[in-house]
Amino acid sequence: MSSDSSSASLSVESPTPSKAASARKYIDAVLEQSFRHLFGPTATPEQPRKHEVVSIAKLTGTLSTYLKKNELKEVKAAFHFSDEAHLGQYRQSGEPYITHPVAVAEICADWKLDAQSIMAALLHDVMEDQGVTKTELAERFGPKVAELVDGLSKLDKMEFRNREEAQAENFRKMLLAMARDVRVILVKLADRLHNMRTLGAVPTEKRRRVARETLDIYAPIAHRLGLNNTFRELQDLSFANFNPRRYATLEKAVKAARGNRRExxxxxxxxxxxxxxxAKIVADVNGREKTIFSIYQKMRDKQLSFSQVLDVYGFRVVVEQPLECYMCVGALHALYKPVPGKFKDYIAIPKVNGYQSLHTTLVGPFGTPIEFQIRTRKMHEIAESGVAAHWLYKNGSADLNDVQKRAHQWLSSLLDIQSEAGDSTEFLEQVKIDLFPDAVYVFTPKSRIMPLPRGATALDFAYGVHSDLGNQCVAVKINNELLPLRTELKSGDIVEVITAPYSKPNPAWLGFVRTGKARAAIRHYLKTMRFNESVQLGERLVDQALKGYRLSLADVTPEVWEKLSLWTGNRNRQELFADIGLGRDVAAVMAKRLEVLMSGREGDPEALAGADSPSHHPGGAGGAAVVITGTEGMSVQLSPCCRPIPGDAIMGYIGIGLGMAIHTADCRVAQRIHRRDPERWIDVAWAPQPGRLFDVGVKVLVKSSKGVFARVAGDITSADANIVHVAMDENIDQEITELRFIIQVSDRVHLANVLRRTRGNPDVVRISRERPSEEPPGRHDGGIRIDRERRDF
Known part of the structure; x- marks a missing residue:
């Protein structure tokens, strides 16, 4: 169609030159949009794209070596379905999109994955990009293939607050699907590997983001599963895209060194x-070059220049039998001198991902250190292909090799972390912790080897064995020596865990545990415990508040609870009590509302208005006093600003989301809060027999003399008080020195006995309890913490 006829079709009038130009411009835009829709984003009206035929000859050639004919037929059917689904879709490089699934399937075929995995590789984007449903895939290719594809699909239809949250949820879904079926992550790694190989067509900002993500998540997962070839390639490709200038510089230097060192x-x-x-040893010996990223890592970590990285090249020796590996080491050590401390036996103690080899570093003929890796052919296959070697699914065998057992244990730990993590971001944070490749190897008392991340503590070991063992842990013996739970483990340590049924996790444990499993288990326990304790506290507060109306919780009928839940929005009474215990709701308000509902006055506007304010409650906000034993847990905290002990006049403050804080009646901090927020204070009283010892501050002025600290401490302990913290003046050259203690006593009478016993010491000038107006002693004052051993546990 000519341009004139085109313009005439838009107007019955004879077009003016300006109108004709506008019409031509409009039609050109419409045609260009149509071509882009039909032939892809890089098509133009002048050069429309034709559908290119993509061959799968290479893929079928590889698959025919280990798949059956009927399986090969199913793979071809999956290819044709994917090809049709992606028709007219192009990658940013300009290639037909189907080239990507085929390339992913070829990588999976090189790993000799089963037919279902290859089909999932070919179909992995049809749900996400083309809207094909899981049900449709299940009907055409079976439920297993549909599950694999679903595990590989993103969650684009869900709404998230930000990209980081969406990414965390995507990883969570993928890793949980991987925990159920490891083939999910193998196909995903193949997908990421091909994307990284073709990342050059992607905009710079996205390229850097994808490279960083690959380096942080996918490369460590590949290493964790023993896919070392994939791990090294992903690292190098990520480095090349994230920091292209440094990569190019190092690549040029390596090429130059390769020529210089060839001889x-x-x-x-x-x-x-x-x-x-x-030595009559039959072996294949090959030169091995460090990857560019590993050279960069060594330069960065050890602050070296490229010329100082001497072990750029190494050698790999592959033999038939494990015994020959050790014979090789003897022959090599006879040829060149070994570097002390540089021999590692990963055959006797494999790495956490199942890798086995002997590593030794020798001094070469020109004084250059050379690293040798010695392994059997089977070890070499596992070292390169990891969990994909001797693939589990290809013959339906249920027997797991050692690498697959280790992978299965790690995948099982992901399910444990998921069940205890609060949200996707927390889950991803815990998993990242476990992806560090460095590890220490410790032994159980029964000589079972257990790998843990470098820096892991004895408590991580306990949680690594079982979550219940960690929760009940009170002490550990390392190499038969009793040590604190925070002790970092070293390779070769023999660790024995000591438990007690009364023990429970301490929030302070989160400050030193290293593994994601331990951190997730502790957080889960503390959240559950805090909820249960808050429920108990809220129930007590409401019951006490009801006493002001001569009612009790036993009088409240299920119908009244249902009406109250509709008013508060809580799903059940446990949630209601927990909100009261955490300070989100006020017990006096709930008690008044219950009284109105039970009296049948819910239709009275004045009664309902009164129920919304705690000031209408008889006897103030709390009715009868709430009894405190000191053993309530995290829901009731004794404030460190005044350190109340039994016998003190006390009052309770319920902060929003914080539970109840107990203050002494003369605490100046409490008085300031009371003036600002009087409705949240309730009457509290000590139980006749509190259930534990309580911390209290004591200030002692002493004459500076040799051994005075020991004598004062002896007086305190002789009064049956325990010292948990000591601080003293920095300037000890003066005649009078101030010592500040935090001691543990049962009540005010016990404290009075301690003060009386210590005053009898001739070195003591004055001793008194630290008052609420004074700054309480703590770590910031340079004090020395003297903890009993069990306080670390």
Whole structure:
């Protein structure tokens, strides 16, 4: 159609030149939009794209070596379905989109994954990009393939507050699908590997983001599963895209060094082959070059220049039997001198991902250190392919090799973390902790080897064995020596866990545990315990408040509870009590509302208005006093500003979301809060027999003399009080020195006995309890913490 006829079709009038130009411009825009819709974003009206035929000859050639004919037929059907679904869709590089699923399937075929995995690789984007449903996939290719594809699909239809939250949820879904079926992550790693190989067509900002994500998440997962070839390639590709200038500089330097050292490497290779032949050891010896990213890591971590990284090249020796590995080490050590401390036996104690080899570093003929890796052919296959080696699904065998057992244990731990993590972001945070490749290897008392991340503590070991063992842990023996739970473990340690039924996790444990499983288990326990304690406290507060109306919780009928839940919005009475215990609701308001509902006055506007304010409650906000034993847990806290003990006049403040804080009646901090927020204070009283010892501050002025601290401490302990913290003046050259203690007593009478006993010491000038107006002693004052051993546990 000519331009004139085009313009005439838009107007019955004879077009003016300006109108004709506008019409042509409009039609050009419409045509261009149509071409883009039909032929992809890079198509133009002048050069429309044709559907390119993508061959799967290479894929079928690889698959035919290990798949059955009927399985090969199913794979071809999956390819045709995917090809049709992605028709007219193009990658940013301009290639037909179907080239990506085919490339992913080819990587999976190189790992010799089963037919279902290959089909999932070909179909992995049809749900996300083309709107194909899981049900449709299940009907055409079976439920297993549909599950795999669903595990690989993102959650684009869900709404998230930000991209980080969406990404965390995507990872959570993928890792949980992987925990159920490890093939999910293998296909995902193949997908990420091909995306990284073709990342050059992506905008710079996205390229850097994807590279960083790959380096933080996918490369460590590949390493954790023993896919070392994939791990190294992902690292190098991420480095090349995230920091292209440094990568190019190092690549150029490596190429130059490769030429300079070729002669040296040749001479070493020849000498090694001759030495092994003389020892009658049949072996394949190959040179091995460090990856560019590993060179960069070493330069960065050890602050070295490129010329100082001497072990850029190494050698790999592959033999038939494990015994020959050790014979090789003897032959090599006879040829070149070993570097002390540089021999590692990963055959006897495999790495956490199942990797096995002997590593030794020798001083070469020109004084250059050379690293040798010695392994069997089976170890080499596992070292390169990890969990994909001798693939579990290809013959339906239920027997797991050692690598797959380790992978299965890690995947099981993901399910434990998921069940105890609060949200997707927390889950991803815990998983990241477990993805660090460095590990220490410790032993159970029964000589079972247990790998843990470097820096892991004895408490991490307890949680690594079982969550219940960690929750009840009170002490550990490391190499038969009783040590604190925070002690960092070293390879070779023998760890024995001591438990007690009364023990429970301490919030302070979160400050030193290293593994995601331990952190998730502790947080889960504390959240559950806090909720249960808050429910108990809220129930007591409401019951006490009802006494002001001569009622009790036993008088409240299920119908009244249902009406109250509709008013508060809580699903059940446990949630209602928990909100009161945490200070989100006021017990006096709930008690008044219950009284109105039970009296049948819910239709009275004046009664309902009165129920919304605690000031209408008889006897103030709380009615009868709430009895405190000191053993309530996290829902009731004794304030550190005044350190109340039994015998003190006390009052309770219920902060929003914080539970109840107990203050002494003369505490100046409490008085300031009371003036600002009087409705949240309730009457509290000590139980006749509190259930534990209480911390209290004591200030002692003493004459500076040799041994005075020991004598004062002896007086305090002789009065049956325990010292948990000590601080003293920095300037000890004066005649009078001030000592500040935090001691544990049962009540005011016990404290009076301690003060009386200590005043009898001739070195003591004055001793008194630290008053609420004074700054309480703590870590910030340079004090020395003297903890009993059990307080660390």
């Amino acid at each position: 040296v490497v040749g001479k070493i290779l020849e000498a090694v082959q001759r030495s092994l032949a003389d």
